[in-house]
Amino acid sequence: MSESLFDGKRRNQVWQKKYHVAVVGATGAVGTQMIELLEEVSSFEIGEVSFLSSARSAGQKKTFRGEEIEIKEAKPESFEGVDIALFSAGGSVSKELAKEAVERGAIVIDNTSAFRMDPTVPLVVPEVNEHALKGHNGIIANPNCSTIQMVAALEPIRKEFGLSRIIVSTYQAVSGSGVSAIKELNEQSQAILNGEEFKPKILPVKGDKKHYQIAFNALPQIDVFTENDYTYEEMKMINETRKIMEDDSIKVAATCVRIPVVTGHSESVYIEVEQEGISADAIKNSLKNAPGVILEDDPANQVYPQAATAVHKKEVFVGRIRSDLDDPKGFHMWIVSDNLLKGAAWNSIQIAESLVKLEII
Amino acid sequence: MSESLFDGKRRNQVWQKKYHVAVVGATGAVGTQMIELLEEVSSFEIGEVSFLSSARSAGQKKTFRGEEIEIKEAKPESFEGVDIALFSAGGSVSKELAKEAVERGAIVIDNTSAFRMDPTVPLVVPEVNEHALKGHNGIIANPNCSTIQMVAALEPIRKEFGLSRIIVSTYQAVSGSGVSAIKELNEQSQAILNGEEFKPKILPVKGDKKHYQIAFNALPQIDVFTENDYTYEEMKMINETRKIMEDDSIKVAATCVRIPVVTGHSESVYIEVEQEGISADAIKNSLKNAPGVILEDDPANQVYPQAATAVHKKEVFVGRIRSDLDDPKGFHMWIVSDNLLKGAAWNSIQIAESLVKLEII
Incomplete structure (x- = not known):
């Protein structure tokens, strides 16, 4: 060339x-x-x-x-x-x-x-643990899409106030399952609008025993089930979050759900911080200048992140930040990002950029 | 006649x-x-x-x-x-x-x-607090759709093991916003599949300042916002749950989200029970013969509730029941019901049936 x-x-x-x-x-x-x-x-x-x-x-x-x-x-x-x-x-x-x-x-x-959970392989979201790249042995793992956007949004909060607990429910797009899943959602949607029959073949999991309707439906299964009745997707979010944040003491729970969206994962996230007396405004302030994060949080003007507006963008969008009404250390928020970009391709490119910047390569 | x-x-x-x-x-x-x-x-x-x-x-x-x-x-x-x-x-x-x-x-x-939060008005889900009908003063309130299915599923657990906390994230269907919202979802879906322009007019909230795409999107707003940055829908779930369960000490938090489903609300629910040493199997057993509840929980065979299969049915479907991996009193589950039936019309008819059965009318 x-x-x-x-x-x-x-x-x-x-x-x-x-x-x-x-x-x-x-x-x-x-x-x-x-x-x-x-x-x-x-x-x-x-x-x-x-x-x-x-x-x-x-x-x-x-x-x-x-x-x-x-x-x-x-x-x-x-x-x-x-x-x-x-x-x-x-x-x-x-x-x-x-x-x-x-x-x-x-x-x-x-x-x-x-290789994500291989202890010899760094699992990296550059905004969170770029330094881990230095310990690589040839392979660097890009985390799961739903994990990346969550830890990118939560790391500024963790750094400033500490983080003891995460409970996340996801609203995940079908493009996470690849091109054939996008085609299935589009074709099924059209069949339902036409009142025609259709036969699910791909989702919830390509190659699993059963396939279900995804158009105009919500499927509480992403990836196959593990022995503890969590799905692999849920266990990925739990284990990867602790590895990336380098803190095995953080309580993490996840329920991962596929919804009829082409691209853009949304997450309803509840967190508990370690510090007492933190306000929702303090949480918002910690995100205002955070790398790769855009705060979209103005309920009075109906401003909050949406899959449809996050698509084709590299950032992680955070909104609906509010205090839990019972637990003074608890906060709720809504985290959205393009699962093909920050959730996958863009994070991989960022890792390459970091490798060059840190003169590792 | x-x-x-x-x-x-x-x-x-x-x-x-x-x-x-x-x-x-x-x-x-x-x-x-x-x-x-x-x-x-x-x-x-x-x-x-x-x-x-x-x-x-x-x-x-x-x-x-x-x-x-x-x-x-x-x-x-x-x-x-x-x-x-x-x-x-x-x-x-x-x-x-x-x-x-x-x-x-x-x-x-x-x-x-x-009238739901009027202290002189009973707020009734017959499976939970039918007895409250006896104190009526002419008006009986039917709870909000997203509340009904949640309390119907959680009451058997609360009765057997006690309930100290609920954190719910909803996946709500557009029919909760009426016939015009169903039409909007269908027309928007078709426009997007055709690559045509469209103009949102109804959702997230009829008559609110801004309207957003619902087809192939997720909107974290149902009803308008209150002063504490929760939506009314979220506050309904919080306040109504405590009123129906007659226990103001239960911690309840909600994030309510509209997704592109016509009918059938889904809910990702985290609970903490009061008793120690309870297993996920014990939670499942408490639901097996519960009135109006159907347990659909067999991960090995990919059996879990879905909006698409709950529609046109009167029951509340519960699955994905599993222990939290950190909190021994914590459990996660997935609760689905037809929002127009148990969430609205059927619960109202059940109240009428209870009024006759209890000889109140």
């Missing part, structure tokens, strides 16, 4: 490194967003890109900074010369190929659940 | 009373359900019905047990001879006409928020 194709900000240094970035899962809902975001990256120079996929999708083409790039089948040797490999093609692909990429010298930023 | 039209169960008593029942708001989403349910009532005899509405809807006709009934404009004199008046035409109509009906000898069962 010729240099002239890139509009990245040039540092005036002849030794400026140019990075070879691979995207694994380039045709998926998240991979597509990763590619769009990489086009706009200006904090480091991209010298080459490799877009990788399953054998089935290989051969398709994606435009990148004006150039057509052919998508190739992801194989161990695909990672020769790659500096940063962004994985978002499902846990099994990551388990098979992430170590191959690392062996070939790449740092892997993995958007699947494959 | 001739007797032969009625298929009600006859008691073998010559003095069997026949009741004159009025429905105020007969053309609305709830009024329509009330009329359908009255057709099936067999626990008391209906001798006459009056279907009442605003001047605008008067003149329309409804079929009742095979006979065409003309809808008449609701006026004070409409209640002459009425025994039971079911009101569901908005708070202002109830405030104007409920006392007129009582003065003419009717017992009013009011489905609006007009």
Whole structure:
């Protein structure tokens, strides 16, 4: 690829490194967003890109900074010369190929659940625990979408007032389940509006025993169930939050629910802070200048975050902040973000930017 | 109306009373359900019905047990001879006409928020506090839809183990906002599927300053905001729950959210019981034979309540019951019911049945 194709900000240094970035899962809902975001990256120079996929999708083409790039089948040797490999093609692909990429010298930023709870793998939301990147062993895990937006919004509060408890109920969009789930929601919605029959095939969980209507419905199952009757999605929120915040003493509970929204996860979050005598205004103030967070909280003017207005934006939106009426340390709030951006692709790109900034790569 | 039209169960008593029942708001989403349910009532005899509405809807006709009934404009004199008046035409109509009906000898069962927190008015969910009917002064209030299904599901737990705390996040259907909101959801959904422009006019709250997209979105506002930054809907859930359970010491918190579902409210509910050492199985057992409650809780087989399967049913469905992982007295669950039936029309009819059964009327 010729240099002239890139509009990245040039540092005036002849030794400026140019990075070879691979995207694994380039045709998926998240991979597509990763590619769009990489086009706009200006904090480091991209010298080459490799877009990788399953054998089935290989051969398709994606435009990148004006150039057509052919998508190739992801194989161990695909990672020769790659500096940063962004994985978002499902846990099994990551388990098979992430170590191959690392062996070939790449740092892997993995958007699947494959390595998140591995104690040797940093699980990073840059606004919360960027420092954890320094301890990496080749693989860095991108947290679950519903976890990322919650911890990004709660970290400023935790830092200022301490945080002892989180109870979250989610309102999650179908794009978290991929392109086929988006198609299912749209087709089912149309069938119901037409009064036609339809057969659920994807949601709540691709490949699970039963499938249910998602259009005009709410499904209290995301990912499969674990032995304790929580879903994996709920356990991800619980375990990942403690790992990212580096505090196993925080009580975390989650109920994860899929609703008929294409993109944009919403969360109803109850928290208890450690400090006494904190007001809702103090909580709001702690978020006003927080990195990556936008306060949208003006009930008198009906201003609060919404999935429909958060979509295509990189920030986490927080509103409906109010004191619990019984517990003086309790607060309620509503946290919304684009699950494909901050919840997935954007957080992965941010990790890449942090790796460069911290001179880890 | 001739007797032969009625298929009600006859008691073998010559003095069997026949009741004159009025429905105020007969053309609305709830009024329509009330009329359908009255057709099936067999626990008391209906001798006459009056279907009442605003001047605008008067003149329309409804079929009742095979006979065409003309809808008449609701006026004070409409209640002459009425025994039971079911009101569901908005708070202002109830405030104007409920006392007129009582003065003419009717017992009013009011489905609006007009009198719910009036200390002289019983607020009744028959499965929970039927006894409160005995203290009535002519008006009985039907609680808010989101409150009814929650207290019906929690009362068996409260009775057996005590209940100290409730934190609820709701997933509420648009039919709670009436026929025009259903139309708005359907039309907006179609516009979005077609890629067409649309202009929100009804939701989140008819007559409020701003209106937002509900199709493929989630709106954390139901009813207008109060001074403490909670919505009225949230304050209804908090205050009504304590009144119905007759326990002001229960901590209750609510976040009420409208989602793109036509009918069927879902609730993610966290509770703390008073007794120690209670298992999730014990909670499930307390619900197995509870009146009006159906346990749908088998995660291994993906069995849990859903709005789409609860619609057109009178019961409250409970599932996803599991222990909190940190608090030994804490439990999470998912409560779903048809907001137009148990949440409104059916609870009102049940109150009428209780009034007859307890010989109050």
